[in-house]
Amino acid sequence: MTILFFFLAHWYLSLFAQTFFLHRYAAHQMFIMNMFWEKLFYFSTWLFQGSSFLSPKAYGIMHRLHHAYADTEKDPHSPMYSKNLLDMMKKTLFVYLSVLNNTKDMEDKFKKGVPYWASFERIAGCWFVRMGWGVLYLLFYLQYANYWWMFFLLPIHFLMGPIHGAIINWYAHKYGYVSFKVGDTAKNLLPIDFLMMGESYHNNHHKFGGRANFGIKWHEFDPTYLIIFIFNLVGIIHIKKDNDLKFM
Ligand SMILES: [Zn+2]
Numbered sequence: 001m002t003i004l005f006f007f008l009a010h011w012y013l014s015l016f017a018q019t020f021f022l023h024r025y026a027a028h029q030m031f032i033m034n035m036f037w038e039k040l041f042y043f044s045t046w047l048f049q050g051s052s053f054l055s056p057k058a059y060g061i062m063h064r065l066h067h068a069y070a071d072t073e074k075d076p077h078s079p080m081y082s083k084n085l086l087d088m089m090k091k092t093l094f095v096y097l098s099v100l101n102n103t104k105d106m107e108d109k110f111k112k113g114v115p116y117w118a119s120f121e122r123i124a125g126c127w128f129v130r131m132g133w134g135v136l137y138l139l140f141y142l143q144y145a146n147y148w149w150m151f152f153l154l155p156i157h158f159l160m161g162p163i164h165g166a167i168i169n170w171y172a173h174k175y176g177y178v179s180f181k182v183g184d185t186a187k188n189l190l191p192i193d194f195l196m197m198g199e200s201y202h203n204n205h206h207k208f209g210g211r212a213n214f215g216i217k218w219h220e221f222d223p224t225y226l227i228i229f230i231f232n233l234v235g236i237i238h239i240k241k242d243n244d245l246k247f248m
């Protein structure tokens, strides 16, 4: 029971960091927040993603490239240009690292306004710290796992961030229903997104890239938008009025 709770907590907290901070804030800037909250959510992203912490700068820029070049050769991750899921994840890693290390050639507009906390990332992203998280997960399992098969869940903990990204970038570009005509293969993977906190309404999102609420049809409840709505109400963030963003 403890392991199940830990797994679900890690899954949803890590996913929240990705969809709220990395995707909707760093990449799309659907809302703004002051420096205090930005640093706090930056820190939480590291805390929740742990060993697989993704840099908001690299994620944000890479994701903008995805929207701009979806399903073309310049797309950082397209099932159309990958042999299988692992091949796509490997290619994504190379693009991610080249963006992170500033070796990727691209127009300046893709880099505009992404949050970057260099001194923090040097620590949070280093291999020693990533391995430390891995050891903590392992120790937790050694303490609380009741069955041997539970240890097979550990690789998911180690790679939680990239796995969440790959689920959408692979499956929501291959399977699901299409509500809007878009210039690429984006689909709404699940009619009720209880697994990906709104991320799976990917066709809606490709159509309306600046819209903070990914759900459109009556059954498409977006839990992350509910949190965004409450954060906006209490003044933690401010949803932009004009959601006509450039990176769609
Ligand atoms: Zn997006």
Ligand SMILES: [Zn+2]
Pocket (backbone or CB within 6 Å): 066, 070, 169, 173, 186, 202, 206
């Ligand atoms: Zn997409």
